[in-house]
Amino acid sequence: MQTEDMIMISVDDHLVEPPDMFEQVIPAKYRDQAPRVERTPEGNDVWVFGDAVIPNVGLNAVAGRPKDEYGVDPTAFDEMRPGCFDVHERVKDMSAGGVLACMNFPSFPAFSGRLFAACPDKDLALAVTQAYNDWTIDVWCAAYPERFIPMALPVLWDPELCAAEIRRVAKKGCHSLTFTENPAALDEPSFHDPHWDPMFRALVDEGTILNIHLGSSGKLAVTAPDAPMDVMITLQPMNICMAAADLVWSRVFKEFPTLKVALSEGGTGWIPYFLDRLDRTYDMHHLWTGQDFGDRTPSDIFRDHILTCFIADPVGLALRDEIGIDNICWEQDYPHSDSSWPEAPEELNRMAAKYAVTDDELNKITHENAMRWYRFDPYSVRPKDRCTVGALRAEVVGHDVSERSMSQRHKQRSNISLAEMAANATA
Amino acid sequence: MQTEDMIMISVDDHLVEPPDMFEQVIPAKYRDQAPRVERTPEGNDVWVFGDAVIPNVGLNAVAGRPKDEYGVDPTAFDEMRPGCFDVHERVKDMSAGGVLACMNFPSFPAFSGRLFAACPDKDLALAVTQAYNDWTIDVWCAAYPERFIPMALPVLWDPELCAAEIRRVAKKGCHSLTFTENPAALDEPSFHDPHWDPMFRALVDEGTILNIHLGSSGKLAVTAPDAPMDVMITLQPMNICMAAADLVWSRVFKEFPTLKVALSEGGTGWIPYFLDRLDRTYDMHHLWTGQDFGDRTPSDIFRDHILTCFIADPVGLALRDEIGIDNICWEQDYPHSDSSWPEAPEELNRMAAKYAVTDDELNKITHENAMRWYRFDPYSVRPKDRCTVGALRAEVVGHDVSERSMSQRHKQRSNISLAEMAANATA
Numbered sequence: 001m002q003t004e005d006m007i008m009i010s011v012d013d014h015l016v017e018p019p020d021m022f023e024q025v026i027p028a029k030y031r032d033q034a035p036r037v038e039r040t041p042e043g044n045d046v047w048v049f050g051d052a053v054i055p056n057v058g059l060n061a062v063a064g065r066p067k068d069e070y071g072v073d074p075t076a077f078d079e080m081r082p083g084c085f086d087v088h089e090r091v092k093d094m095s096a097g098g099v100l101a102c103m104n105f106p107s108f109p110a111f112s113g114r115l116f117a118a119c120p121d122k123d124l125a126l127a128v129t130q131a132y133n134d135w136t137i138d139v140w141c142a143a144y145p146e147r148f149i150p151m152a153l154p155v156l157w158d159p160e161l162c163a164a165e166i167r168r169v170a171k172k173g174c175h176s177l178t179f180t181e182n183p184a185a186l187d188e189p190s191f192h193d194p195h196w197d198p199m200f201r202a203l204v205d206e207g208t209i210l211n212i213h214l215g216s217s218g219k220l221a222v223t224a225p226d227a228p229m230d231v232m233i234t235l236q237p238m239n240i241c242m243a244a245a246d247l248v249w250s251r252v253f254k255e256f257p258t259l260k261v262a263l264s265e266g267g268t269g270w271i272p273y274f275l276d277r278l279d280r281t282y283d284m285h286h287l288w289t290g291q292d293f294g295d296r297t298p299s300d301i302f303r304d305h306i307l308t309c310f311i312a313d314p315v316g317l318a319l320r321d322e323i324g325i326d327n328i329c330w331e332q333d334y335p336h337s338d339s340s341w342p343e344a345p346e347e348l349n350r351m352a353a354k355y356a357v358t359d360d361e362l363n364k365i366t367h368e369n370a371m372r373w374y375r376f377d378p379y380s381v382r383p384k385d386r387c388t389v390g391a392l393r394a395e396v397v398g399h400d401v402s403e404r405s406m407s408q409r410h411k412q413r414s415n416i417s418l419a420e421m422a423a424n425a426t427a
Numbered sequence: 428m429q430t431e432d433m434i435m436i437s438v439d440d441h442l443v444e445p446p447d448m449f450e451q452v453i454p455a456k457y458r459d460q461a462p463r464v465e466r467t468p469e470g471n472d473v474w475v476f477g478d479a480v481i482p483n484v485g486l487n488a489v490a491g492r493p494k495d496e497y498g499v500d501p502t503a504f505d506e507m508r509p510g511c512f513d514v515h516e517r518v519k520d521m522s523a524g525g526v527l528a529c530m531n532f533p534s535f536p537a538f539s540g541r542l543f544a545a546c547p548d549k550d551l552a553l554a555v556t557q558a559y560n561d562w563t564i565d566v567w568c569a570a571y572p573e574r575f576i577p578m579a580l581p582v583l584w585d586p587e588l589c590a591a592e593i594r595r596v597a598k599k600g601c602h603s604l605t606f607t608e609n610p611a612a613l614d615e616p617s618f619h620d621p622h623w624d625p626m627f628r629a630l631v632d633e634g635t636i637l638n639i640h641l642g643s644s645g646k647l648a649v650t651a652p653d654a655p656m657d658v659m660i661t662l663q664p665m666n667i668c669m670a671a672a673d674l675v676w677s678r679v680f681k682e683f684p685t686l687k688v689a690l691s692e693g694g695t696g697w698i699p700y701f702l703d704r705l706d707r708t709y710d711m712h713h714l715w716t717g718q719d720f721g722d723r724t725p726s727d728i729f730r731d732h733i734l735t736c737f738i739a740d741p742v743g744l745a746l747r748d749e750i751g752i753d754n755i756c757w758e759q760d761y762p763h764s765d766s767s768w769p770e771a772p773e774e775l776n777r778m779a780a781k782y783a784v785t786d787d788e789l790n791k792i793t794h795e796n797a798m799r800w801y802r803f804d805p806y807s808v809r810p811k812d813r814c815t816v817g818a819l820r821a822e823v824v825g826h827d828v829s830e831r832s833m834s835q836r837h838k839q840r841s842n843i844s845l846a847e848m849a850a851n852a853t854a
Contacts, residue, residue: 068714182650190651223609223673224617229716230676233708234701235669242662246650249657269700272742274661276696280739281660284764287495289656312707315700315749319742337711 001359003349004390008099009370009378011149011309012213012264012331015104015140016061016084019045019077024139026131033124034131035108037077044075047108049128050119054108061107063093063335066403070337079406084335087143094147095396097342098389099332100367101378103149103211104140105178105264106132111216112180113153126161129153133165137172146381149374151176151211156188159195163202170206175375177203178211178264181243185217191243191250200256209307209373213264214240240266241274244306248278248298249291253305260373262307265333268316271308271323275299303327307373311338312347317355325361329370342401345389428786430776431817435526436797436805438576438736439640439691439758442531442567443488443511446472446504451566452558460551461558462535464504471502474535476555477546481535488534490520490762493830497764506833511762514570521574522823524769525816526759527794528805530576530638531567532605532691533559538643539607540580553588556580560592564599573808576801578603578638583615586622590629597633602802604630605638605691608670612644618670618677627683636734636800640691641667667693668701671733675705675725676718680732687800689734692760695743698735698750702726730754734800738765739774744782752788756797769828772816 019037026034035049047054055075061084062070077085083093094102109115109132116132119125133152141148152169154177155162166177180186189195203210214237221235240263247253247261278298282291293301309329310316320328330348333339340347352362371377378387385391446464453461462476474481482502488511489497504512510520521529536542536559543559546552560579568575579596581604582589593604607613616622630637641664648662667690674680674688705725709718720728736756737743747755757775760766767774779789798804805814812818 066714067711070712070715184651190653192651192653192655221669223669224611224619226617226619227673228619228676228718230708230712230718231669231672233712233716234672234676234704237704238665238668241665242648242650242658245658245661246654249655249661267700267704269703270697273694273696273700273740276740276742277661277664277694280765281657284494285497285657285660287493288497289660291655291657313700313703315703315746318746322742338707 001349001352001362002390003098003345004388004393006098006345006349006362006389007367007384007387008097008330008332008345008389009149009367009376010099010102010332010334011262011307011329011370011374013102013104013334014061014107014336015090016077016080016107016335017047018085021135021139022128022131025134027127030124030127030131033121034128039076045077046075049115052115052118054115061335062337063339063341064401064404066405069406081335081404087140091144091147092396092399093334093341093401095392096399096401097332097334098345098393099334100382100387100392101147101149101370101376102332102334103151103176103374104136105151105211105213106153109153110218111178111213112186112218113156113178114180114186114218116153117156117186122157125157126155129155130165130168133169133174137169137174146378149176149370149376150174151178153177154179154199156180156183156186159198163198166199166202166206166208170208175206175208176211177208178213178216180216180218181212181214181239182217182219182246185219191246191252196252197255200252200259203260204256204258207375209260209262211262211264212240212243212266214266217243237265237267237270241270244274244302245278247305248301253301257304259305260307261305262309262329262373264309265311265331265338266308267313268308268310268323268328269313269319271316272319275302275322278302307369311344312340312351314351314355317351317357320355320357320361320365325364326369328365329373330366428776428779428789429817430525430772431815431820433525433772433776433789433816434794434811434814435524435757435759435772435816436576436794436803437526437529437759437761438689438734438756438797438801440529440531440761441488441511441534441763442517443504443507443534443762444474445512448562448566449555449558452561454554454558457551457554457558460548461555466503472504473502476542479542479545481542488762489764490766490768491828491831493832496833508762508831514567518571518574519823519826520761520768520828522819523826523828524759524761525772525820526761527809527814527819528574528576528797528803529759529761530578530603530801531563532578532638532640533580536580537645538605538640539613539645540583540605541607541613541645543580544583544613549584552584553582556582557592557595560596560601564596564601573805576603576797576803577601578605580604581606581626583607583610583613586625590625593626593629593633593635597635602633602635603638604635605640605643607643607645608639608641608666609644609646609673612646618673618679623679624682627679627686630687631683631685634802636687636689638689638691639667639670639693641693644670664692664694664697668697671701671729672705674732675728680728684731686732687734688732689736689756689800691736692738692758692765693735694740695735695737695750695755696740696746698743699746702729702749705729734796738771739767739778741778741782744778744784747782747784747788747792752791753796755792756800757793
């Protein structure tokens with residue numbers, strides 16, 4: 001397949017929330033208490049919510065930046081590429097990168113919305129969560145419905161309220177919920193506790209997929225405080241396989257046989273090994289652990305329920321048959337530092353050629369699986385022949401995608417330390 | 428290759444220490460303080476050392492037991508297969524399983540010997556550690572020098588003493604040291620601290636390999652206290668990739684370019700993905716993290732320094748070229764519950780045939796790599812034609828390898844809980 005003929009849907013990108021987002025959607029009685037952006041004396045923009053101050057509004061929003069500046073998060077909106085927080089600019093960046101559509105995870109509330117869950121006033125927390133979801137669905141995504149898969153934040157502190165929110169946003173066409181990879185790590189009941197059943201029930205009733213993003217337990221994979229930053233970057237996807245094991249062996253998939261879960265930014269190359277390990281564990285140990293999948297295996301259960309995705313993962317492509325070709329999506333990770341924007345389609349197509357991926361297989365990975373798992377239909381708005389990499393790029397000829405350096409002020413900020421990052425992550 | 432013509436060396440088995448081990452080797456002044464076995468009123472055998480009581484003398488010593496009894500550790504020597512703790516019986520079990528030689532990790536002192544390191548009397552701790560090593564090398568291994576790769580415990584609390592012990596046992600022909608996958612998890616300085624340099628210096632001077640066994644950080648991969656046991660079993664190998672990342676990115680391999688490290692019981696199927704992730708992390712991030720490997724890549728560094736092994740790992744065999752055929756060994760894991768003893772050679776050969784492993788490749792995996800990395804030469808004692816699976820089995824025709832159930836007393840003991848296991852592991 002020619003790169004220009006590919007249709008690209010990314011199931012894991014990120015938005016940086018613009019400062020005015022709550023003004024448009026929060027009920028008047030909570031307006032003064034909603035999260036707001038403040039500029040510090042040092043010239044940084046921070047989100048403030050109650051006692052919480054979130055220092056890195058950019059959360060690694062480095063798209064379009066030279067690689068030697070990756071370590072310094074932009075800490076003010078005017079240091080960031082506008083596509084991070086401005087939906088019209090984002091769509092231009094997507095088109096320039098050949099990407100038809102994407103799903104965006106939150107930044108300042110954390111992937112699972114745990115910032116809001118930590119608010120002691122639960123009425124306020126719910127109002128803010130719902131306002132966030134309304135803004136995401138009705139403002140950001142609705143501006144270009146064929147370009148965004150909407151995703152909602154959960155109500156982490158109350159499964160019944162969470163179920164109600166899943167049903168509320170489903171009525172607006174949102175069938176995707178972000179969640180944590182391990183609620184026990186956030187001092188909530190684990191996946192093994194019936195506590196979460198109302199949420200799972202609402203998910204299967206509404207055909208909504210649960211998305212578990214790496215790092216969403218709030219715990220980084222850190223070996224030691226003095227380990228080089230590279231160690232943490234390498235190990236980031238590890239927690240996600242803990243979530244996969246937790247769910248496969250839990251009662252959740254037994255009780256909710258149509259539930260779907262996505263391992264967001266989890267990669268794919270480790271999965272064949274993981275599936276073998278699941279099946280060998282079952283074979284060697286189920287007689288004493290009491291696990292019983294009837295005539296099926298744990299790897300069958302994985303493929304029935306779990307969607308995987310990758311940014312660039314040659315091993316996963318080589319072993320696509322072992323993973324399951326219907327269980328693999330592509331992701332771009334814009335604007336984070338693992339992204340290959342705006343050359344990601346070329347990178348994927350080179351790998352696909354190397355591993356003799358057929359056109360049918362490539363179409364599943366680039367967009368068909370995403371459309372099916374997320375119940376997303378862009379063609380009802382935009383004809384398919386205008387959805388290709390080539391067609392989208394032709395619409396934004398001249399859009400500037402060249403690298404832009406940060407200001408000197410930012411370059412002088414020393415790199416954040418691993419210990420500091422870990423502290424932020426678990427705060 | 429016919430299974431009977433294979434030569435099998437296992438780089439990860441386990442011994443259960445016999446009650447009389449210290450009597451033979453401890454200096455007289457420490458005889459009363461050495462670890463000893465006591466029988467509890469319930470009829471269990473426990474090791475006692477100072478205030479520490481180690482309840483599971485068998486540590487999962489379930490070889491030759493029906494699978495529905497795997498969950499209950501034998502807690503008395505008379506419930507265990509004698510091959511666990513009696514070297515003459517062990518050699519018969521090895522021959523019946525077609526295994527020429529093996530390296531054995533410790534049981535009651537923990538994989539890294541941290542039980543001894545926890546002793547407040549450091550003179551006593553050193554005497555016990557040295558006695559343990561003397562017994563392992565001079566008694567257990569020396570009984571059949573062509574059948575065992577000797578391995579020593581480290582002096583965890585003092586790198587200079589550890590270096591001296593490495594040099595002392597090297598004079599006896601021992602070139603293998605067990606260690607922890609993460610010293611920081613044991614409240615010692617991390618791999619990134621020059622603290623350990625005397626140990627690394629002694630290792631490279633003596634050509635001794637450092638062995639990092641999964642679980643040797645004392646931390647199990649546990650998602651939640653109420654998670655099913657299967658979750659922990661599945662995830663056990665995860666910590667070991669943290670150790671691999673820790674070491675590849677550390678200064679250790681840069682400072683000690685001939686150092687060798689084995690990831691014991693770490694599996695192999697995850698490694699191609701891990702190597703890709705190392706190289707992508709380097710490509711995307713080294714300009715700001717400051718890593719510099721010159722004209723080499725992190726995956727080159729991995730292959731220069733790290734030995735991997737597997738029990739049964741089809742993905743690792745399929746992707747052996749991506750791992751490096753000189754970096755893969757086989758292990759049997761006798762007498763633990765992941766072992767396929769006494770049919771392990773057949774299991775490996777079936778997989779090798781499935782993935783078209785050549786005879787040359789299979790010889791590297793089954794024994795040649797182990798002989799080279801561990802500087803082990805069984806042929807000087809036993810002619811090569813007597814080292815094969817077929818020749819060894821012929822020597823012990825009639826040796827009973829049938830399954831044996833535990834006594835009723837043991838079956839009635841309820842399964843140990845995951846929380847209890849985690850507490851033991853971190854004790």
